[in-house]
Amino acid sequence: MNKIPVFLLLILCISSCKTPEARKPESVSTGSFINESADRNKKLFSLEQDQIEAYITNQEEKLFIPSELGFWFSKDTIQQDSTLKTPNFGDLISYEHYIADLNGQIIYTREELKARDYAMDKQELFTGLREGLKLMKAGETYTFIFPSQKAYGYYGDENKIGANLPIVTQVTVNSITTN
Incomplete structure (x- = not known):
């Protein structure tokens, strides 16, 4: 009778020394959402590029230059005064603008948007306009085409400008004003 508890204790010791096994995942993520999103964005980018190229082709009176950004x-009005500088971080820029779509329909007029002051890189402004203002000097007028x-x-x-709309x-x- 003494042998049975010893035997059970020996089996229990041997089985408890087993190393833990890694659990297998229940589902495997293949990254398909990311791949589908990348494909959608590539198609959208290509479509917008075609629309922008068609717009530029129809603008015979203006010469559009692609930026690295x-x-x-x-450049509609260029400032010839070489002493004028482009803005730097923190400079206060007073500007006016209007926004239209690629069909020429005005979305926001100059009167609706009014003259605005912008502290360079210190305030919120959509990416394209923020980068475009850095190219300009006081007294200049530029026309920009921004992909969405x-x-x-x-x-x-979330008002007049729709999703994925080039402007x-x-x-x-x-x-x-230099800061």
Whole structure:
């Protein structure tokens, strides 16, 4: 009878020394959502590029220059004064602009948007306009074409500008106050 408890104790000791096994995952993620999202964005980018190229082709009176930052611009009024500088971080820029779609329909007029003051890189402003203002001097007027990812992106402005809408905006910098 003494042998049975010893035997059970020996089996219990041997079985408890087993190393734990890793559990297998219940489901395996393949990253398909990310791949599908990337494919959608590539198609959207290609479609917008085609629309923008068609718009530029129809604008015979303006010469649009592609920027390294992913948008196009036309220098409508250039400041010849070489002493004027482009804005730096913290400079206060007073500007006016309007926003239209690629069909030429005005979304926001200059009167609706009014003259605005912007502290360079210290305030919120959509990416394309923030980068475009850095190219300009006081007294200049540029026309910018922003693809949706440089404008209001996936959400639009939740008012008049829809989702994934490329825009055209003409901007006039009235003054630049150095900070």
